[in-house]
Amino acid sequence: MTRNTLILFLTISFFYGCKENPNKEKKPAAVFQKIEETINRVPQKQTSPQKSFRTFEHLADTTFVRLADFSDGFAYDLRYATTNNFLKEKVYDCAECYTRVKTAKALLAANSEFHDNGVRIKFFDCYRPNSVQYKMWEIVPNPQYVANPKKGSIHNKGGAVDITLETLAGEELDMGTDFDFFGKRAYHDMSDLRQEILDNRKLLKETMEKHGFWSIRTEWWHYNLGAASNDRVADFKWDCD
Incomplete structure (x- = not known):
């Protein structure tokens, strides 16, 4: 009534x-x-405005999109928009996570499966403009840590992400090292770790691979979308409010 x-x-x-x-x-x-x-004394029906998210309709797979416009199910700690990174410098003007449409679709599918396991993707880095890649190369001109901007990386193509997992309550899963730890402890084939860490890495890796991503041996956090390998290096820059 x-x-x-x-x-x-x-x-x-x-x-x-x-x-x-x-x-x-x-x-x-x-x-x-x-x-x-x-x-x-009669309980009143509580209503709250529902956030409207964009859809991928009419968008080409190579279009750059902001993930937060399509879902609020992710978490973010975009390190290169801060000084809390191995460069010790801020190289992004502001913290945003952009990818190509096809990468965003794969991330949404993977994150849906992660949610079923009580966790979600947390981003450290997403698409990286090639001009930022040059800036990083100036700070650390070492291909072991930073891809040469003349060739570029899949980050510059909008097809790579650096991620971890956290609970839906916001607690990061233990992956054994911090993001951008350059040492054998961050390798996927490092087995001398607690079982909890190995299980967390396995959940991350197997789920991402199921949705079209592949990893690199030396960085447990880095994932490339296979379908983005042949895309062009880009220097699209997002606006900062």
């Missing part, structure tokens, strides 16, 4: 009662106060 319907019902009941008993003293103010008290 809605609030308005309840008001009407109680009001009619009051006046009908008065008609049946004309000698009964009428105290409209007191009665309406009682009606209001009764209504206030």
Whole structure:
């Protein structure tokens, strides 16, 4: 019963009662106060605005999109928009996660499966403009750590992401090292780790591979979408509000 319907019902009941008993003293103010008290005890339906997300309809697979426009199911810690990274410098003007449409679709599918396991993807890095790749190369001109910008990397193509997993409550899973740890402990074939860490890495790797991504041996956090390998290096830059 809605609030308005309840008001009407109680009001009619009051006046009908008065008609049946004309000698009964009428105290409209007191009665309406009682009606209001009764209504206030009835739980009201709670409504909240639903966020509208964009769709991929009419978008080419190579179009760059902002993941947050398509889902609120991801988490972000975009390190290169801060100084908390191995470069010790901020190289992005602001923290945003963009990918090509085909990469976004694969990430959404993978994240849906992760959600079924009580976790979600947390991003450290996504698409990286090639001009940023040049900036990183100036700071650390070592191909062991930074891809040569003349050739570019799949990050520059919008087909690579650096990620970890966290619980839906926001607690990161233990992967054995921090992001951008350059050492054997970060290798996928490192077995001298606690079983919990091995299980977490296995969940990340097997789920991502199921959705078209492949990993590199030395970085447990890095995943490339196979379908993006032949895309062109790009220097698309997003706006910062």
